[in-house]
């Protein structure tokens with residue numbers, strides 16, 4: 001039987017305790033969306049169904065009890081930790097949803113130096129964990145720009161990636177084991193072992209599930225030695241993205257492992273390096289690790305770049321300064337909100353990936369299509385992007401677009417600007433066989449292309465939803481289109 005809003009709140013209070021159940025109207029409105037709708041939010045306009053409650057979770061057993069209750073009554077649940085999502089993953093798509101807030105489950109449970117791994121609850125902010133580790137000479141190697149905001153549960157749930165990924169990998173390369181709760185209340189623990197061949201890797205049912213299959217309560221990730229004294233920085237100016245992609249490929253194919261390998265196009269470079277980029281592309285590397293490894297990586301990269309006469313080296317201090325101001329905490333989020341409110345100008349990003357044969361064409365086709373076909377192209381104030389995560393077989397492209405919001409109400413902004421721009425990037429990428437989403441997750445605004453993204457492999461993903469969330473109570477409309 002469908003429960004009323006009041007009955008849902010009452011029962012949640014019984015299970016979790018009254019203090020843990022938030023029903024403040026303003027808080028509920030803010031909890032109905034994420035940064036995909038930041039323009040409307042800044043103007044105080046909320047168009048998604050307002051959730052019945054936000055529950056402040058305290059422990060795994062409580063998560064299990066609450067999910068079992070919600071499953072019995074088919075109540076939509078939206079898992080949340082750091083709330084830095086950008087793709088609609090936090091939108092409460094169904095009426096009377098319950099936001100499951102794990103940010104209070106914030107204990108670092110074990111730093112295991114002998115086995116080089118750390119176990120943390122889902123609500124541990126990455127920066128807090130990282131600072132504790134660094135104080136002892138270790139690091140997770142994970143450094144998304146949202147490090148001060150994002151928490152372990154969300155980082156794993158979105159398949160996040162950090163700025164040092166070329167050396168340390170993305171979150172899926174770091175997760176050793178986890179604990180999660182499925183909608184029927186079952187608690188599952190995937191044990192921590194260095195590797196095993198005991199069937200398919202079941203960690204991947206949980207990593208990247210975006211709250212659409214289960215609730216992640218605990219995560220164990222690898223740690224590494226932290227040796228910032230050996231960091232080396234390299235920066236170059238060059239004329240074409242094509243040359244830049246070729247250099248990135250050579251670095252990867254020759255087996256070098258810089259922690260940072262980035263290529264900015266001129267417009268994006270102007271956003272970060274206007275004091276020296278001179279309307280050119282900017283190519284950046286950072287080498288780190290033990291002294292010998294860092295030196296070998298640095299020398300190898302310099303030798304590769306030296307073969308391309310188009311590249312002009314810049315002072316490495318310029319790159320180091322950029323490196324020291326990478327991350328986005330609450331103060332930058334607030335400054336961005338103030339700027340948008342004052343100017344009506346704002347930016348979004350869409351990140352995709354492609355192999356080396358197609359990435360330059362994806363880049364060029366996207367820019368051409370937006371300039372030629374987007375009906376409000378005259379409102380765009382910046383259009384470009386960068387590659388920031390490279391692999392032996394290809395790289396990502398992080399498209400960045402800023403525009404003035406002209407002649408439209410806050411609730412119309414998405415349909416006029418963000419959605420069509422995002423759509424053109426996705427479509428051009430899929431046409432050339434790339435992936436429409438490199439690291440932010442599908443959320444709710446790329447879900448219409450989810451089946452196309454996976455093609456004949458889609459039934460594998462669909463079977464997981466059917467098996468683990470047969471009542472469809474986990475984050476409706478995320479990853480899996482609502483039929």
Ligand SMILES: Cc1cc2nc3c(=O)[nH]c(=O)nc-3n(C[C@H](O)[C@H](O)[C@H](O)COP(=O)(O)OP(=O)(O)OC[C@H]3O[C@@H](n4cnc5c(N)ncnc54)[C@H](O)[C@@H]3O)c2cc1C
Pocket residue numbers: 035078079080081082083084085086088089090102122143144145146149150151152153154155156157158159160161162163209210211212214215216217328439440443475478
């Ligand atoms: C300024 C800025 C910079 C960013 N930079 C990066 C970057 O460099 N790299 C990158 O990968 N991303 C980046 N992001 C995106 C975002 O930070 C990541 O997706 C991050 O992993 C989200 O973590 P969170 O704790 O904030 O999760 P939330 O925003 O709380 O949730 C994200 C998604 O995960 C689900 N979820 C959350 N917690 C759980 C849980 N315990 N169990 C199951 N599902 C859960 C939610 O339902 C939602 O779908 C950036 C975002 C911002 C705002």
